[in-house]
Amino acid sequence: MAxxxxxxxxxxxGGAIEIMLPKGYLDVSQLREIPDNQEVFVNNNDMEGGNKNGMDTGKNGGNESIIVELMERVDVKDGESAIKEHCKEIVEINYSNKQLSGSFDNSFEVIDVQVVASNRLICKVKQKNVGKWENDKEQVQELDLYIGLIRLVEYDADALITLNVPISALSKDVEETNSSKYTNLKMAKRKTINFRKLIMFLMIPTAIIFFLGYRFLKFSNSSDLQSLLQNLPKEITDSISLANSRQKENExxxxxxxxxxxxxxxxxxKQNQQLADQKLVLQNKMNELREPPETATLREKxxxxxxxxxxxxxxxxIWQTWPYSQYDDRMDVSLKKFYDNWHNKNPGFVHELINDDIMNLLVNHFYKAxxxxxxxxxxxxxxxxxxDFFRFLILYAKGGTFADMDTDPIxxxxxWIPENVSPKEVGIxxxxxxxxxxxxxxEKYPRRLQFGTSVIQCKPRHPVIREVIATIIETTLKKRHDGEARMNLKEDMNIVKWTGSGSFTEILMKYFNDYIQSGILSKVTWKDFHNLEMPRLVGDVLVFPQFSFNAPRSFDNSDERKPLYFVSHERMKSWNGLDNIKNKNLEQKQEAAADAAADAAAEK
Structure with missing residues (x-):
């Protein structure tokens, strides 16, 4: 008796849902890796025949397996067609087509389809002449599949419960007698009845659990979740509440x-910033205290x-010089506009317009040693x-960009620096x-090719700027010694050679041809820059074409030179009026002082 x-x-x-299985079935995921959408269990009852746990296992007892899997819903007209499609996929995945006898559709047969509910079916699938593996030629099995199908139409999914029952094993070395065949048929018949009952027993609770679990995990809203929680046993709700409480504490x-x-x-x-500020202050103090040796030369100092x-x-x-502030009404309208353009096109830059008094203070501050x-x-x-002299002094001490007041940035x-040139390779x-x-x-210029000083950008303490400063000092002291300091001051050529572009060009060419300073092996002449159309890096000096800092005021977008138009130079010779402005300011101050003295005398 069973x-x-x-x-x-x-x-x-992972415990999201739960089903009831016959005792003795082993979870295959403990032995090997299982796809995420599957749960696989095999019969672990070790016996040679008979009935155990209500299942007549016969000679092949222990070979049965139960597979629960969530599949993508197949779009077919009825449940039987859906089972057939899923069965076809199972055979394709798990069994080699090389072992099929005849056509694919003839290798299995769907029989005994029973509709449990509108969305749930069970059936038996007869699978014939199929080997599990490609090389399994001597072991060919006849297999019964008992499939339960739950159609979760709302979620576009199918839940399959498959019971795999191997019926017989045909071997080359084994001949089965008619009696054994008869026995196997009887056992297969009994198995069919028992396994169908098992599937029926599993279908209804599993359908409910799948529906609730799938809804709970994937598609629940707040009201559904609350309703489910209210119906859970008290122990579970307490555990959930405790977990939520701990999660809240952890958060x-x-x-x-x-x-x-x-x-x-x-x-x-903040501490790092304070340390950096303190370091900077200390470094500045040390530089102030640091005096060169008395025997040092000018360049060494x-x-x-x-x-x-x-x-x-x-x-x-950005450094610029002018006798008075940009807010003074006496500043030319055009110069005021140029100043604003430098400021607005370079946000984040420190833009200083330095008058005569501040200029004097900065020189005494930076060069008191x-x-x-x-x-x-x-x-x-x-x-x-x-x-002119201050231009080089401020660039040597602080670096940055110096621009004449009559220059307008584009x-x-x-x-300015091209993309294919690293700023770390450029010094000036x-x-x-x-x-x-x-x-x-x-008749017009000291040299056939001259480098400009209207706009210069450089890093602090560049050797070229140092040599310019030393040369201006030596020239000025010699002129004073020779009594020529105030001679020919109205001649532009004399000014250009003294503190302007003439002297600057001479020093740059010497720098190019000094291998120790520039690192250039070949001789550099004016011809290397004649008719220059593209920027050229010579040592650490980046030289731009003539039109880059002397760009036209208006140009077409089709102009090929447009990308290299950086600054427009109006050449207003505003520097020629600096001394007139200074003298005029001095006269105004003297007149104001005289008026104040006269008023004071009148009051007495």
Whole structure:
């Protein structure tokens, strides 16, 4: 007499849902990897025949398996067609087509389809002449599949419960007698009845569990979730409440830890900034106390106080000089517009417009350890010469960009260096100011090709700027010694050779041809820059064509040179009026002082 089937609960998908299985079935995921959409169990009852747990296993007892899997819904007209489609996929995945006898559709047969509900069916599938593996030629099985199908139309999914029952094993070395065949047929018949009952027993609770579990995991809203929670046993709800409480505590703890981390990072950031500020102050103090040896030459003193670093960044400074502020009504409207353009096109830059008084203070501040610099600045006979000298002094001490007041930027400063050139390879940026095309150039310019000084960008303490400063000092002191300091001051050629582009060009060419300083092996002449159309990096000097810092005021978008138009130079010769402005300001101050003295005398 058959023993009653003993069922035990079995969790699925990590405990999300649960079904009842016959006792003795082993979870295959403990032995090998199983696809995420499947749960596989095999009969672990070790016996040679008979009935155990209500299942007549016969000779092949222990070979049965139960597979629960969530599949994508097949779009067919009825449940039987759906089972056939799923069965076809199962055979394709699990059994080699090389072992099929005849056509694919003839290798299995769907029989005994029973509709349990509108969306649930069970059936038996007869699978014939199929080997599990391609090389399994000597072991060919006849297999019965008992399939339960739950159609979750609302969620576009099908849930399959498959019971695999191997009926016989045909071997070359084994001959079965008629009696054994008869016995197998009887056993198969009994199995069919028993397994169909098992499938029926599993179908109804599993359908309900799948429906609730799928809805709970994938598609539940707040009201459905609340309704489900209310119907759960008290122990489960208490566990959920405890888990939620612990999760909330963990979230609060994590938030506190996150806030504490942010506070510590903010404190650390402030401390680092304070240390950087203190270091800068200390470094400035040390530089102030640092005096070159008395026996040092002028160039050694300049190098002693300020050292050059090629790999450093270009400082974000814009320097300009003018006798009065940009807010003064006396400033020319055009110059005021140019000043605003420099400021607006370079956000984030420190833009300084320096008047005569501030200029004097900065020179004494930065160069108090080098008295020759201060002496030269004071004895230069005109304000125009002082402004030229200050251009190089401020660039040497602080770096950045110096621009004459009559220059108007077209592109922001960060756009100047080409993309294929690293800023770490560039120490100074200049442009061609004069590239004479006629033979009478000597009547107008000191050199046939000259580099301009109207716009210069450089890193602090560049050797070229240091040499310019030293040359201006030596020239000025010699002129004073020879009594020529105030001679020929109205001749532009004399000014250009003294503090302007003539002297600057001479020093640049010497720098190019000094291998120790520039690292250039070949000889460099004016011909290397004649009719220059593209920027050229020579050593650490980036030279732009003449039109880059002397761009036209208007141009078409089709102009091929447009990408290299950086600055327009109006050549207003505003520097010629610096001394007139200074003298006029001095006269106004003297008149104001005389008026004040007269008023004071009248009151007495």
């Amino acid at each position: 023993q009653p089937m003993e069922l035990v609960p079995q969790p699925l998908y 609060e703890m994590f938030k506190k830890f996150e806030d504490l981390t942010k506070d510590l990072m903010e404190v650390n950031k 300049l190098t002693w106080v300020y050292g050059y670093e090629l790999k450093s960044k270009f400082p974000a400074y 080098i008295p020759e610099v201060i002496e030269t600045f004071n004895i230069l006979p005109t304000q125009m010469l002082k402004a 592109q922001p400063i960060p756009n 940026i200049v442009n061609i100011e004069v590239d004479a095309q006629t033979k009478d150039w000597q």
